[in-house]
Amino acid sequence: MAQTFQTTVGSHHYRFKSLAELMAKATPARSGDRLAGVIADSAEERVVAQMVLAELPLTTFLNDALIPYEHDEITRLIIDDHDAEAFAPLRHLTVGDFRNWLLSDQATSEVLTAVRPGITPEMAAAVSKLMRNQDLILVGRKCRVTTAFRNTIGLPGRLSTRLQPNHPTDDVTGIAASILDGLLYGSGDAVIGINPATDNVAQSVKLMRLMDDVIQKYQIPTQSCVLTHVTNTLEAIEQGAPVDLVFQSIGGTEATNRSFGFDLNTLAEAEAAAQSLNRGTVGRNVMYFETGQGSSLSADAHHGLDQQTCEARAYAVARKFSPLLVNTVVGFIGPEYLFDGKEITRAGLEDHFCGKLLGVPMGCDVCYTNHAEADQNDMDNLLTLLGVAGCNFVMGIPGSDDIMLNYQTTSFHDALYARRVLGLKAAPEFERWLDEMQIFNDVKTHKLNDQVPAAFANSLRHLPREPRHDV
């Protein structure tokens, strides 16, 4: 099967040794591929690789596995679950044709949904490498992926938010303060999700109870999640904890996931356990996954692939377990993978496009760290672009500052900005709740209430007088 890929431009003959090398060299430049030593040697070589890639039949990806079938359970998942019937309308296309087809008027939202099981992550990654940012936005917007648990996420014209009330010592009053702040800014319809400061079962159960209490008391049509290791959540379920969603960070190779301490069987077990609790009211999507370009390289588990192709393969893992939410944490991993605002922006749009094309309910943690060459302006740009692209959800955190994870993501204010300028709304069930609770004076025009709504004003009277110093 060792096909070679070559062409001549002017007097220069270009030869790419493998499909993996061709894919890597066709990828828009980023620091992680440079770190892995798979990046194109010149700007010209990159475009030449894109031209060669454009000529490849899509069927190539079914016959030439980038990571051998025998060595990787994600390759096996991709090949075994491939739906030849759904693929039939695309079967005759090259990668370049595929871009044209995706942009064409033939590819309506309904048609894109129908062909989804016929598209592999490698096909999605390949075509994305030929696409400009506007192509990624235009096609991403046509792909609709809707999921549900206690509300419905991903409907057209909606932009949901994960309320992320992290606290460096998991202090309950501190967390409750951030939850209140978020709710009163209309945040939290995707999930109220806490990254625990310490990753253990007892701590996770404590935080699950805290959020469950709040959701029940105020009858909030949303779900909670503690972002602890999948095996911790399984243990919490056994202990009878109120688990809505099961979290796990996932990658696109078996070795990446083993380095995270799980495999596909673990996820299947977790999905079944969470569904057995029957806690959803309008749907049964119980998984919450996070991904991000660079995780496979970081775990030394990338098999010589470029980081964007590895990332797209992670979506094959995600879609197997019908998640409520998948979040690409695009700028979190640091400048060794995505160096600056330009690379972060491109990656965010690629991930959203590939995820949606494959049928994954894609959201994005529009974010950066203090050691990256990025700032709030870069975040404003990407947030706006993703809002236009129809991204399912973004993060919401007080003042953009995660005081536990030490990075910056989108704030409650930012989400309202995006909703206002783009005419987007919260999930319908949650929007009704915002209205009933009088959090907004006018929820349609995103005008907040200048007063604290009655139910919350009452709670504020229960504040302890002095800050508590736990431990």
Next chain:
Amino acid sequence: MTSNPTPIVVENPWERLRAFTDARIGLGRAGISLPTGKLLEFQLAHAQAQDAVHAPLDVEALAQQLQKAFALEHEPLRLHSQVEGRAMYLQRPDVGRRLNDDSRERLQNAETSPSRADLAVVIVDGLSALAVQQNSQPFLKALYQQFEQDNAEWQLAPLAIVEQGRVAIGDEIGALLNADAVLVMIGERPGLSSPDSLGLYMTWAPEPGLKDDRRNCISNVRPAGLNMVEAARRLFLLLKEARELKISGVKLKDRSEDSVLEGDAAASGATKNFLVAD
């Protein structure tokens, strides 16, 4: 003239909740946007954090400080990764995981080393020299107290300080020092409100090439985060369990808090806070 009923900037009456968290809550709003003062506060914090990433560790001062504070017979070992310069450090974590030749030789020839050790403690600058400079001594004091109070014997390898290093560099150092386990104390990426956060990574049976699933991590160790005494207590429990079971990482669950962190609230199994108080 009638007075305008709505001020341009709407304050949030729950701003007083900031007494309970460093999170940027209750910022108020102009329309739905950040008021000017809060915007500029954020910009200043970001500028300071960016500057902190590039500040170098004063190894000389730290080594002397630790030698004096703990009456060490020898000065801590001073080691360096293969990284040359901060720009390379930020873009080449693979190079930051490897010792340079000089450091490796120094470890192999360390006359001060015992033939084996139960634990090697490795201090690494990471992304915040400030965290390491400020927290190393108080944390080690708390950790050494745990060892003293324990019935079992704990043989410690010589203390090492590494410049321009990543977490995994501890694996090579632990192996060269014949240590059963390695503890890496490293400066975490500076946050806007926390430029001084220390991360602790413990690995049983360290050797080059181990992956993250073999490590246990305790994060946010700083005066305003997880305090030194509690961090040392948790780390020590992990270490004891690792020694007993001869494993670390995801297979070794952190059970240090099964007896509970939140004092009164968790003791009753409750998670009551003002939002759900009746």
